[in-house]
Amino acid sequence: MHEFVDAFRFILHDGAVAGQPALPSLGYLTLQTLKIGVIGLAISLAVAIPIGCWLGHLHRGSFFAINTGNIGRALPSLVLLAIGDVFLGLGLTVVEVALVILAVPPVITNAYLGVDGVERDLVDAARGMGMGELEVLRRVELPLAVPLISAGVRTASVFVLSTTTIASLAGFSGSLGDIIANETSYHFSGVLGAAICVAALTLAVDAVLALIQRALTPRGLRKLARERRVAARLGQAVAGASPIPS
Amino acid sequence: MAAPIVQLGVTGPVIPNYGAGSSSCVVHNHFFCADWVGHNWGPVLWPALRGHVVLTLVAVAIGFVISMTLALAAHRYRLLEQPTILVTTFLYTIPSLALFELLVAPVGANVYSAEIALVSYTLLILFRNILAGLREVPAEVMDAADGMGMTRTQSLLRVELPLALPAIVAGIRIAVVTTIALATIVYTIYDAGLGVPIHTALGEGPFKTELIAAGGLTVLLALVADGTLVLVQRLLTPWAQVQRS
Numbered sequence: 163m164h165e166f167v168d169a170f171r172f173i174l175h176d177g178a179v180a181g182q183p184a185l186p187s188l189g190y191l192t193l194q195t196l197k198i199g200v201i202g203l204a205i206s207l208a209v210a211i212p213i214g215c216w217l218g219h220l221h222r223g224s225f226f227a228i229n230t231g232n233i234g235r236a237l238p239s240l241v242l243l244a245i246g247d248v249f250l251g252l253g254l255t256v257v258e259v260a261l262v263i264l265a266v267p268p269v270i271t272n273a274y275l276g277v278d279g280v281e282r283d284l285v286d287a288a289r290g291m292g293m294g295e296l297e298v299l300r301r302v303e304l305p306l307a308v309p310l311i312s313a314g315v316r317t318a319s320v321f322v323l324s325t326t327t328i329a330s331l332a333g334f335s336g337s338l339g340d341i342i343a344n345e346t347s348y349h350f351s352g353v354l355g356a357a358i359c360v361a362a363l364t365l366a367v368d369a370v371l372a373l374i375q376r377a378l379t380p381r382g383l384r385k386l387a388r389e390r391r392v393a394a395r396l397g398q399a400v401a402g403a404s405p406i407p408s
Numbered sequence: 409m410a411a412p413i414v415q416l417g418v419t420g421p422v423i424p425n426y427g428a429g430s431s432s433c434v435v436h437n438h439f440f441c442a443d444w445v446g447h448n449w450g451p452v453l454w455p456a457l458r459g460h461v462v463l464t465l466v467a468v469a470i471g472f473v474i475s476m477t478l479a480l481a482a483h484r485y486r487l488l489e490q491p492t493i494l495v496t497t498f499l500y501t502i503p504s505l506a507l508f509e510l511l512v513a514p515v516g517a518n519v520y521s522a523e524i525a526l527v528s529y530t531l532l533i534l535f536r537n538i539l540a541g542l543r544e545v546p547a548e549v550m551d552a553a554d555g556m557g558m559t560r561t562q563s564l565l566r567v568e569l570p571l572a573l574p575a576i577v578a579g580i581r582i583a584v585v586t587t588i589a590l591a592t593i594v595y596t597i598y599d600a601g602l603g604v605p606i607h608t609a610l611g612e613g614p615f616k617t618e619l620i621a622a623g624g625l626t627v628l629l630a631l632v633a634d635g636t637l638v639l640v641q642r643l644l645t646p647w648a649q650v651q652r653s
Binding site for chain 1: 498500501502503504505506507509510512513581582585586588589590592593596603606607609610614616619620622623626627630631634
């Protein structure tokens with residue numbers, strides 16, 4: 163466990179290594195990783211959420227929406243980055259493109275499943291109240307789909323941050339992966355310290371997304387989820403409560 | 409013949425070393441040189457592919473045994489569900505490269521830490537799917553099993569598990585495909601899998617042919633594995649086909 167003590171010392175010293183004066187600081191690299199990740203995630207959400215939600219609203223394209231998710235999982239991020247490197251040279255743009263390619267599929271799949279799974283009776287009732295299609299989507303389907311959509315967003319955020327670090331293995335410089343891929347300069351304690359920072363960063367982003375999810379979830383749904391949990395604990399079946407179509 | 413000794417799977421030397429069969433295509437680093445793949449299939453690509461398959465199979469097998477145990481326990485004792493979900497979600501949230509490195513300190517840079525990391529990523533997927541499959545068995549069916557005088561173990565083995573099979577196989581498919589993609593990073597701590605030739609190719613320029621061959625094999629392996637599992641599921645659940653048609 164001696165290594166962990168050294169790793170935390172590395173973190174406390176903000177990534178300074180004796181005899182290596184010119185290295186970028188740990189805090190800087192952590193913020194860079196966060197920045198690259200947030201940009202990638204933002205682009206992915208801007209692309210994927212409208213597509214997934216609209217397909218779900220139309221109840222069409224389930225084959226496309228579900229299988230993009232499966233194919234996305236089969237793409238190894240290292241391969242994607244390496245191939246981007248071959249064609250375009252590995253800069254920030256290629257990394258962001260790779261992030262978007264990896265993050266879009268789970269968001270589309272979950273947004274589709276979330277909106278598609280909203281009870282038809284509710285949608286009919288909304289139409290009966292005179293809502294237009296966009297209004298139905300915005301005021302009924304989207305709020306009810308928040309738990310599933312945000313599950314997709316949280317999965318995507320993990321993909322994005324881990325891929326940002328992996329980009330260093332393919333030769334991209336400017337993220338925490340630089341330290342992990344460069345044991346010669348940073349020694350093992352530095353590698354371990356950077357790995358701890360990546361894990362902490364990802365968990366922090368996940369926690370923030372969980373808070374956003376909570377804020378966006380309609381109060382009624384939150385109450386329902388709590389009741390369902392209580393009911394589950396008591397071992398009672400809540401009829402017709404399954405939000406995901408099998 | 410004073411042929412240079414080709415170091416395989418060793419991190420790229422400073423001078424490009426494209427391995428056996430340096431044709432002009434290879435020397436000029438064209439987009440894809442089939443002759444290089446032909447020459448290096450035996451010494452480089454095949455061992456990497458085999459290693460990749462072994463890494464994946466071992467990880468999913470161990471992950472399946474652990475998840476099945478946890479899911480059966482959580483199916484009987486509901487209290488166990490939330491803690492298990494919490495722990496497996498936490499494991500799933502740690503970025504792959506970081507987890508591999510974090511395991512090196514306590515376990516060492518060997519096959520064990522590679523497998524521990526790969527297994528930990530399968531747990532959430534498999535556990536959730538197995539449990540969802542078991543929960544979706546209709547209550548009437550369970551009542552019928554009770555009425556036929558089946559014991560709890562009998563109804564589990566003969567009713568619940570067969571009916572949960574589609575959901576379980578769906579989980580295994582996701583776990584296998586995810587593990588195949590993740591196993592390309594294993595090379596950072598242990599010399600195995602298709603990540604090794606990818607790393608070598610990156611160190612050499614990048615050397616396009618090797619990169620595309622190894623990357624293509626990874627994706628192909630994932631697709632073949634997924635297709636095979638679909639077939640297995642069809643064979644295991646003939647009743648599902650009858651229902652659909």
